[in-house]
Amino acid sequence: MDIGYYPGCTLHASSSLYDVQSRRIFNEVGINLKEIEDWNCCGATSAGKVDDFLAVAMPARNIGIAEADGFSEIVIPCSACYSRTLVVQKRLEDDPLLKNQINTELAKKIQGTIKVSSILEVLLTTVASGELAEKVSQKLKGLKPACYYGCMQTRFPYKVPVPDDVENPQGMETVLKVLGAQSLDWNYKTDCCGASAAVNDEEAALNLMTRIMKDAVARGANCFVVTCPMCQLNMDSYQDKICQKHEIKERLPVYFITEMVGLAMGVSVEELQIDRHFVDGSELLKELNII
Amino acid sequence: MTESAREFDPETAHPMVKEVMERSQQNLLACYQCRRCAAGCPVGEETGYITPDRLIRMIILGDRENALNNQLVWRCVSCYTCGTRCPNDIQTARITDTIKKIAKEAHLDPLKPKVAHFHDTFVNSGIRWGRLNEMEFMSFFELKNTLKDLKRMKFKAIYDELMSKTKLGLRMARRKRMHMGFQSAKGRGEIKRLYKKTKKKTV
Numbered sequence: 212m213d214i215g216y217y218p219g220c221t222l223h224a225s226s227s228l229y230d231v232q233s234r235r236i237f238n239e240v241g242i243n244l245k246e247i248e249d250w251n252c253c254g255a256t257s258a259g260k261v262d263d264f265l266a267v268a269m270p271a272r273n274i275g276i277a278e279a280d281g282f283s284e285i286v287i288p289c290s291a292c293y294s295r296t297l298v299v300q301k302r303l304e305d306d307p308l309l310k311n312q313i314n315t316e317l318a319k320k321i322q323g324t325i326k327v328s329s330i331l332e333v334l335l336t337t338v339a340s341g342e343l344a345e346k347v348s349q350k351l352k353g354l355k356p357a358c359y360y361g362c363m364q365t366r367f368p369y370k371v372p373v374p375d376d377v378e379n380p381q382g383m384e385t386v387l388k389v390l391g392a393q394s395l396d397w398n399y400k401t402d403c404c405g406a407s408a409a410v411n412d413e414e415a416a417l418n419l420m421t422r423i424m425k426d427a428v429a430r431g432a433n434c435f436v437v438t439c440p441m442c443q444l445n446m447d448s449y450q451d452k453i454c455q456k457h458e459i460k461e462r463l464p465v466y467f468i469t470e471m472v473g474l475a476m477g478v479s480v481e482e483l484q485i486d487r488h489f490v491d492g493s494e495l496l497k498e499l500n501i502i
Numbered sequence: 503m504t505e506s507a508r509e510f511d512p513e514t515a516h517p518m519v520k521e522v523m524e525r526s527q528q529n530l531l532a533c534y535q536c537r538r539c540a541a542g543c544p545v546g547e548e549t550g551y552i553t554p555d556r557l558i559r560m561i562i563l564g565d566r567e568n569a570l571n572n573q574l575v576w577r578c579v580s581c582y583t584c585g586t587r588c589p590n591d592i593q594t595a596r597i598t599d600t601i602k603k604i605a606k607e608a609h610l611d612p613l614k615p616k617v618a619h620f621h622d623t624f625v626n627s628g629i630r631w632g633r634l635n636e637m638e639f640m641s642f643f644e645l646k647n648t649l650k651d652l653k654r655m656k657f658k659a660i661y662d663e664l665m666s667k668t669k670l671g672l673r674m675a676r677r678k679r680m681h682m683g684f685q686s687a688k689g690r691g692e693i694k695r696l697y698k699k700t701k702k703k704t705v
């Protein structure tokens with residue numbers, strides 16, 4: 212089955228490992244991620260702070276392209292891109308005037324009927340159909356993941372249908388259960404890591420990350436599992452810094468959900484590019500005899 | 503010393519709240535100060551006194567000066583926690599976004615210049631090529647910050663900033679997380695045209 216795929220800028224740059232993993236694991240369950248043609252940057256959270264119209268126009272063009280390419284569903288692994296695109300689709304539906312205005316300049320006009328899915332939504336369909344379970348060859352026993360959703364997976368600045376529980380989402384836990392890992396209950400699963408504040412307001416961002424790290428450690432987690440490349444990069448690359456400052460001796464690898472699925476399918480660490488993490492991701496897997 | 507209550511002048515208060523409500527599309531007048539937003543705001547430690555409910559109050563009272571320049575406007579991380587929990591569906595992140603734009607139009611110096619630069623540079627880079635090139639973006643962003651510090655002769659700040667970013671850069675490069683390639687979208691002209699055409703009339 213072909214499904215439209217929007218990687219977004221980071222999956223073509225600093226988080227290209229997430230792109231590789233996503234394509235690989237979906238392929239395994241018979242889903243072919245087809246990258247939409249000539250997509251553009253979604254504007255992330257920055258566009259809305261600079262110009263309202265732009266914040267709508269940028270993701271709108273991508274929706275038009277995906278629809279013109281003939282897809283009925285598009286999957287967007289990056290949480291920020293997913294959130295922006297989903298919100299814009301709803302805004303255009305609610306405001307036909309705005310939609311017409313944008314359509315005048317677009318080579319590929321927006322209809323607005325395509326389904327915009329997060330990576331979890333697509334993974335969960337493979338859980339429901341039993342296809343994922345069939346592909347699991349290596350149970351992830353001994354992993355004690357703190358599933359970390361961050362902001363963009365369940366909270367939106369506009370009324371859109373949210374596919375999971377807003378305050379206590381269970382999507383990743385459900386997937387991990389099929390893979391043989393029992394996730395932990397913890398308090399900070401939907402808290403903010405600071406996102407771009409890590410670069411422009413480091414003090415605020417480091418405080419946020421510290422709280423997340425402390426709670427995960429206190430609960431006895433041995434890793435984080437995430438869907439958002441921004442959360443991954445922040446919690447991974449700043450972990451040493453915050454742990455040194457707050458005398459936390461533990462270090463928790465920050466895995467993408469696609470890495471968990473890939474490992475359970477027997478895909479190697481190298482092929483999944485887990486060796487591109489800041490906090491070593493292989494040691495724990497060896498300790499637990501997963502690899 | 504007791505502080506006198508703020509005087510309320512409907513003449514000045516009205517235009518302010520009206521403008522913010524129109525542009526943010528949030529019904530500020532529905533706020534009944536329950537402070538559920540304040541309880542969940544993760545940057546409360548940084549913003550101190552200014553919580554979403556207080557910001558809304560300032561706007562309703564027409565306290566333009568403080569509403570346009572406070573810690574919450576510049577340190578809100580757009581986590582949408584306040585808006586998700588607000589019993590009246592008020593998304594303060596959309597209010598802080600709106601205020602940033604109003605402050606820029608009024609040529610006010612942002613309280614956190616780095617935050618303002620970040621978003622401006624990000625969007626410029628994104629529309630220049632249609633896709634964001636992380637290296638180009640970070641270079642422009644650092645350049646802007648450094649120039650600002652240079653003007654104020656803050657050499658120590660420049661040194662610290664460059665050192666910390668160089669260290670991060672090296673660590674990124676070692677893990678092949680630094681992307682040296684270039685990406686663009688051929689149809690980026692469509693977005694640029696839209697932006698130009700509507701820039702004058704959009705809010």
Ligand code: SF4
Nearest residue numbers: 533535536537539588
């Ligand atoms: S939660 Fe909503 S109604 Fe309550 S104080 Fe905050 S903005 Fe006002």
Ligand code: SF4
Nearest residue numbers: 543578579581582584
């Ligand atoms: S969106 Fe901004 S104001 Fe609202 S809770 Fe998050 S940081 Fe605080």
